Amino acid sequence: MPSRRDLLRCAVVGVAVATALGAGALAWSSTLLGEYSVMDMGSGDAHAGHGGHGADGPGGHGAAEASGPGALSVTALTAPDRPADVRVELVARQGTVEVPGGRSIEGYTVNGTSPGPEIRARQGDLVEVVFVNESVADGATLHWHGIDVPNAADGVAGITQDAVPVGGRHVYRFEARDVGTYWYHSHQVSHVQVERGLLGAIVIEPAEAAARPDAARELDRTALLHIYGGQHTLNGRVADERVAAAPGTTVRVRVVNTDQGTAAVWAGVPFRVAATDGHEVHEPGEVDGQRLLIPAGGRADVTVVAPDRGVARLHVGGARSILIGDVSDAEASAPPVRQPAKTLDLLAYGAPAPLDFDPAEPDRSFDYVIARRFGIIDGRPGNFWTINGRMFPDVPMFAVTEGDVVVMHLRNDSGDVHPMHLHGHHVVVLSRDGITASGSPWVVDSLDVHPGESYDIAFVADNPGIWSDHCHTLPHAVDGLIAHVMYDGITTPFTINGEAGNRPE
CATH class of the missing domain: 2.60.40.420 (Cupredoxins -  blue copper proteins)
Structure with missing residues (x-):
């Protein structure tokens, strides 16, 4: 027979559960997303204003302004209309992935293998990729991770295109402007499709070998x-x-x-x-x-x-x-070497060099503060990520105008590492925890922000569009760690969770 103490404990737990369920019921309808557009995110208060600060300051942007008279669709933001220098066809399939030296898994291949074929181009080439979805049931896309492609080619389902259904195809075109190492991967149900192999490498070489x-x-x-x-x-x-x-x-x-x-x-x-x-x-x-x-x-x-x-x-x-x-x-x-305990600090590595823009007096300045709290997203209760104290989809929309110098202050108030990735742009790291960069310009598109760390980063808004700015630990993005950079006057016809089945994360 339970003791009075046990009965009291059960009563307390019961009240707590009932209270939580009651609170959840109140929030349930407001967090069932249904079909939605990223144009409606951000509550319209994320516009900093020229010389302003913060993603929650006064001033309105909102979908109405972006989609008003004269608005330009993301579909119009394309590569130059000229013959391609590099043409590739990539065919995505769902099924068994052979892993040489290991065991096979169920996943995704590109042209029969995972990773898919490496693409090589030279700086200045116009790259054209015909993507064919032969059998990926949820649909698929290709995102060109780290390449500052025109927005129409960014490959994010529900923002820049619809997911390519089984039997469908989509053509991506972009100029290979920046020499370097990049990769491509699906941005449809990405936390599953990337993990299970729908990816490959792309390398842009100098225009001249002697460069x-x-x-x-x-x-x-x-x-x-x-x-x-x-x-x-x-x-x-x-x-x-x-x-x-x-x-x-x-x-x-x-x-x-x-x-x-x-x-x-x-x-x-x-x-x-x-x-x-x-x-x-x-x-x-x-x-x-x-x-x-x-x-x-x-x-x-x-x-x-x-x-x-x-x-x-x-x-x-x-x-x-x-x-x-x-x-x-x-x-x-060459026997194995023990991993060193000391980490190279890229903030002070290499020699300083001038930037091609001045971040000292930015046109836009935003906070991007990561934390988490309990709540409900799309009917799922959980401990979700927040941005500036707000939970998806009520997260900031960082609104910019083409030509703006933008500074972001990233701070991680959570207990996890977050590799933050901004689409369509590269950022230069200005400081970490108040310590100013002293080495070579540290230019990245993916930046680890450790628990308790803060970074000041800057970029020039020189690539119009609507761009994801999210954590690349992809299950974190599923749980709400994703915001967007939106250019004035840009709109998108695509939606998420609608008939096209777009689910970018």
């Missing part, structure tokens, strides 16, 4: 990291890779982190970080006894010089390695 110093003596390899069903792979295989290189040869390794968490890179020999997220580091110094951390979605080009004898081992992602040099006896001559 990069010592290019003639440099080898170039891609190292795409992905976890398939718990299996850590390098370029789709559960195995290390070997790169035969003569002594003194520089090997540029393009590390692409397609996973949901941070990847570490380190070596037993000095290396240099030549680029972050497709942008060259100015005068990169040797890194020795430190690890480089790459956010989810981020990339880094690392250069290693082949040793006079034997091989150098570059650890990529923790579980896999690339062996560089005389690979005939690689295992015996």
Whole structure:
């Protein structure tokens, strides 16, 4: 027979549950999203005004202004109308993914494999990709992660296009303007389709081979990291890779982190970080006894010089390695190296160089404060993410005008790391926790913000459209960690959760 104390405890719990259910019932109808447009998000109070500050300050933007007379649809924001220099067809299929060296999983392939084929173009090329959905039941798209494509080509279901249904196709066209390492992935049910393999790498090379110093003596390899069903792979295989290189040869390794968490890179020999997220580091110094951390979605080009004898081992992602040099006896001559405890600080790495814009007096200044609280989103109760204290879909809409210099203050008041990714733009990191950047301009499109950290970042609003600004730990985006940058006068005809089945996250 239960004691009086047990009965009292049950009564207290019952009251708490009833109260929670009552509060949930009050909020239920307001959080059943149904079909909606991102044009209606942000409650119209996210416009900072020229010289203003904050995403919650006075002044209205709202969908009415963006969709009024003279508004321009995202579908009109396209690449130049000229013949393509690079043409590719990518066919997405749902089914078994073979993982060489490991076990197969159920997922998605592009042209029969995962990762899909690597696309290579030269700076200035017009790239045209015909995307065919042969059998992905939920529909699919392609997002060109890190490439500042025109908005119509961004590949976000429900914002820049409808998801491509089974049997359908969609053509993406963009200019390869920025040399660097990038990747493509689906932005339809992305937390499932990316994790299960609908992705691949894309590299934009200099227009002229001699454009990069010592290019003639440099080898170039891609190292795409992905976890398939718990299996850590390098370029789709559960195995290390070997790169035969003569002594003194520089090997540029393009590390692409397609996973949901941070990847570490380190070596037993000095290396240099030549680029972050497709942008060259100015005068990169040797890194020795430190690890480089790459956010989810981020990339880094690392250069290693082949040793006079034997091989150098570059650890990529923790579980896999690339062996560089005389690979005939690689295992015996290059044992694994323990991961260093010290992390390279990119805020102070390399040599300073002038920016091509002045962030000191921005036209727009916004806060982006990440936290979480209990609530209901689309009928799902949970502990959801908030932006500036507000829960999806009532999150800020960061409104800008073309040509604005924009500064954002990111702060992470939660207990998780958030790799924040802004579509269509690259940002320069100005400071972290109040410490001003002192090295090479640190230019990224994916930035890890650790618990308790704050960053000031800046960019020029030079690519009109409606752009996602979200966490690339993709389940976090599903749970509401996503906002948007909207240009004045831009609208979209696409909706989410409607008949087209668009579910971008």
